Amino acid sequence: MRLGENFSWLLCRMITFEDFNIKKQLKNAIADLGFEKPTPIQQESYSTILSGTDFVGIAQTGTGKTIAYLLPILQDLKYSNQPNPRVLILAPTRELVIQIVEQIEKLTPYINVRVAGVYGGSTNINAQKKAVAEGIDIIVGTPRRLYDLTLSNTLRLKSIKKLIIDEVDIMLDFGYKTQLKNIFELIPTKRQNILFSATMTTYVDELIDDFLINPVKKTISISGTPLDTISQECYAVPNFYTKANLLNYLLADKEEYNKVLIFVATKVNADRLAETLEFGSEVSVIHSSKEQNHRTNSIENFENGTSRILIATDVIARGIDIEKISTVISFDTPFYPENYIHRIGRTGRAGELGKAILFYTEKEEPLKEEIEALMKYVIPFNELPEEVEVARQLTPEEKDKPKEISEIQHKKRTIEVGPSFHEKSAKNSKEKVERKSYKQQLKERYKKPIRRGDKIQNMKKKRK
16 A cells, blocks of 8 residues: 555544534434444545535445435535425435435434425325425435426426435436436526446446536445455356256255345346245345335345345345345346445445355356456355256246347348349339329329319310
């Protein structure tokens, strides 16, 4: 570590929330929550956001991003009894909306701040309309429900001064770009834009270029070495159902695998895996197509130990903070290597030991290598246990598409003409004649435009 880096590291260790320019009411709330030292992303973002400059923060899940933007916003928010909100926070999932609202409430017991969270699904929109109509300072919501409320004229965004988009990468993965643009058109152009994301994708770059004005970008780089409290291992597995067999074999040890979070790539795989596992009521599933009540119950059952296993997609797991997870299993290797870091960071917290297991197929091996390159660490390899049956059954996605037909058609198109080539028959070799409209035919026939009332005269000329 160089001298400059060493100094910066020591400085981060020394700074506390007492060093921040925070009003007394906020400091009291922070003390009540037991927070003493700000995280790196909180240190990097506070003064910049407070200055009113557009800001982009890139940091992994669990680094305190929510407080990183809430503290300067609440510090700058003055008391007002106006009905329309002045701060708009957008989040991709209902769970994250609820978490943000709860965090605001925890930070404002000594401040008079009105906040409401709005999201779709089975939630009653009329109750949300009533909450908005009573007057709010901060509105937190998913893009689609927010836009619905604006269309119904219940929510008016003309007073918005600050726009925060949390988990931008997931927001764009959800396909919310159109809804975001619609909302941007409804809020004042003179505003502060604040974006937070776990990964920097091309879609995030495009959004920054299109809607932000000279933003300050702060990236809290992901550690290049794995956490000391997390042991890692990986298995090379040929297909989905062999992965499921391996999972059934491992999870049979209920003492070691007492609270397991399993990440899959798609909603289809999540449901398929839940049906394949042999542990019945011990398994819960959450993904974006599940009803809100189902998702809430699944998380609660996992937290209180009613269910031992939770299957989730990366997208829906954002914003969920569950303690004492013994093992994180990446059933599908993530496409972005950063997401692997986010996944395994959910175990081995608060000084406890955790385990992370990665399954990968031959097609997923390059993704695994990218993960190892990012961490600068080779994940220890385990041989597939002899007791695990290698399945021959493939999922529809794994089955190779029949290429023979397309290849044959391609060959037919590229065959060179030989002696056996026959010319087309006279009937088939006729060139296509361009069809002319009725008016064009009349014009050529009578040499002049046909006017109303001329039909009979023209017919007489034709007979002559």
